[in-house]
Amino acid sequence: MRGLAEKVAVITGGGAGIGKATARRMAEEGARVTLLDWSGDDLERTATELNAQGAECLGVHGSAASPEDCERVVQQAMERWGRCDILVANAGVRRFGSLLEATEEDWEHVLAVNLKGVANACVAAANGMRLSGHGGAMVLVSSANAIVGRANMPIYDAAKAGVLSLARSLAVDLAGENIRVNSVCPGFTVTDYHVRRAEAEGRSADSLRASKSSLFDRPAEPHELAAAITFLASNDASFITATNLFVDGGRHST
Numbered sequence: 001m002r003g004l005a006e007k008v009a010v011i012t013g014g015g016a017g018i019g020k021a022t023a024r025r026m027a028e029e030g031a032r033v034t035l036l037d038w039s040g041d042d043l044e045r046t047a048t049e050l051n052a053q054g055a056e057c058l059g060v061h062g063s064a065a066s067p068e069d070c071e072r073v074v075q076q077a078m079e080r081w082g083r084c085d086i087l088v089a090n091a092g093v094r095r096f097g098s099l100l101e102a103t104e105e106d107w108e109h110v111l112a113v114n115l116k117g118v119a120n121a122c123v124a125a126a127n128g129m130r131l132s133g134h135g136g137a138m139v140l141v142s143s144a145n146a147i148v149g150r151a152n153m154p155i156y157d158a159a160k161a162g163v164l165s166l167a168r169s170l171a172v173d174l175a176g177e178n179i180r181v182n183s184v185c186p187g188f189t190v191t192d193y194h195v196r197r198a199e200a201e202g203r204s205a206d207s208l209r210a211s212k213s214s215l216f217d218r219p220a221e222p223h224e225l226a227a228a229i230t231f232l233a234s235n236d237a238s239f240i241t242a243t244n245l246f247v248d249g250g251r252h253s254t
């Protein structure tokens with residue numbers, strides 16, 4: 001990879017999981033990273049950890065569901081480093097249960113973060129990239145479950161399918177300004193969310209890793225998603241836009 005020297009990245013949901021791994025990988029490639037997260041604890045822990053490792057990392061507390069918070073994180077990145085080149089719209093929430101039993105609040109919460117929240121971040125970043133005048137790259141985090149049917153996360157899956165559409169539309173909209181927009185579809189990836197949930201249920205993280213959820217008979221690790229996202233955000237992907245990359249160990253294509 002050619003590296004991300006000089007680049008400034010904004011990552012929503014950067015305090016944990018795939019977002020945190022991406023922040024670390026982008027910082028290793030030379031980017032300055034600004035994280036938006038609604039979990040103050042995770043945000044502080046991650047920013048402190050990355051800065052202690054030599055990264056240039058700024059944490060901003062807020063929600064991707066808020067257009068104002070998305071504007072604020074881009075503004076703070078611009079104030080600190082003078083530009084905005086990369087957006088990773090990664091923040092996402094889960095709700096489980098049949099569509100037939102979903103409440104209004106389930107709909108509002110999941111769509112507000114997983115679909116509108118992605119759009120909020122894209123609009124804010126597009127404005128920052130325009131002001132910066134260097135073009136840019138956005139990577140929208142969807143899910144491999146956007147393209148298959150399953151019963152227990154219908155609103156989440158529908159929102160993630162919407163993210164794929166959003167990425168393609170935005171890619172057309174922003175190509176004239178040299179802003180690329182792509183999406184990734186992770187398969188099952190063992191992140192902080194799953195580890196915490198397993199621990200709360202008395203199961204170990206190792207039991208998650210035993211899941212035969214890909215052609216390699218294992219789930220992904222966050223750094224494997226981070227590598228794919230970082231590639232799409234880098235100049236090595238300069239002719240790649242409006243596309244989606246499955247990072248699911250072949251599971252959903254076979």
Ligand SMILES: NC(=O)c1ccc[n+]([C@@H]2O[C@H](COP(=O)([O-])OP(=O)(O)OC[C@H]3O[C@@H](n4cnc5c(N)ncnc54)[C@H](O)[C@@H]3O)[C@@H](O)[C@H]2O)c1
Pocket residue numbers: 012013014015016017018019036037038039042062063064065090091092093113117141142143144185186187188189190191192193194
């Ligand atoms: N892990 C998987 O198996 C998997 C599979 C497919 C898709 N994804 C998607 O990848 C993304 C990251 O998932 P993860 O597994 O790393 O999750 P995670 O819960 O481990 O980390 C997500 C981070 O986002 C933050 N966040 C959530 N909602 C937010 C909001 N509204 N505003 C700001 N921050 C917010 C959380 O506080 C957390 O720090 C999500 O969009 C998820 O839907 C994950």
